[in-house]
Amino acid sequence: MPAETNPPLYPDNSNAALLLGLVLAAPLVSWAAHAMLGFRLDPASWSGTVRGSMAWLWVLAVAPVVEETILRSLLQPGLQHELRRVRLAKPFPLDKQLPGNGHIANLLTALVFALLHWPAYGAMALWWVIPSLAIGEVWRRNSSWYQCVLLHAWFNVSLLGVTAWAER
Numbered sequence: 001m002p003a004e005t006n007p008p009l010y011p012d013n014s015n016a017a018l019l020l021g022l023v024l025a026a027p028l029v030s031w032a033a034h035a036m037l038g039f040r041l042d043p044a045s046w047s048g049t050v051r052g053s054m055a056w057l058w059v060l061a062v063a064p065v066v067e068e069t070i071l072r073s074l075l076q077p078g079l080q081h082e083l084r085r086v087r088l089a090k091p092f093p094l095d096k097q098l099p100g101n102g103h104i105a106n107l108l109t110a111l112v113f114a115l116l117h118w119p120a121y122g123a124m125a126l127w128w129v130i131p132s133l134a135i136g137e138v139w140r141r142n143s144s145w146y147q148c149v150l151l152h153a154w155f156n157v158s159l160l161g162v163t164a165w166a167e168r
Contacts, residue, residue, distance in 0.1 A: 064152035106136035
């Protein structure tokens with residue numbers, strides 16, 4: 001009788017494992033970002049055009065929907081397509097050693113995400129590359145816009161919760 005083998009984790013369970021890991025890690029990473037880097041997210045203290053209940057709506061719903069629509073649904077796949085086109089048209093000697101087009105597109109998209117947050121956070125916005133890479137990996141694996149939006153909102157909720165708890 002042949003020995004039973006377990007089916008491979010990839011690709012069937014890898015997306016669920018990645019999502020679960022990110023959901024569990026978000027509050028811990030938010031706490032570390034707040035404690036070590038001084039990150040905070042407090043829409044109640046915002047001034048300007050977006051304030052009050054609109055600030056909360058922005059952080060929890062509008063920003064995740066708008067940013068993930070632009071970055072994941074449009075920019076990341078567009079970059080991936082262009083990278084594939086350029087690399088097929090004119091390969092260069094180290095091409096086989098470079099990461100795939102999806103990974104490079106994810107990194108470029110994460111850098112754009114950080115630049116979008118530069119006006120509010122200055123150089124600290126470069127740290128936003130890390131959660132953006134995580135969300136981009138979710139997109140790269142399964143092109144699920146709603147998972148990216150929910151994960152983005154959860155990252156915001158985590159930082160909001162840590163800020164509220166630490167500054168009470």
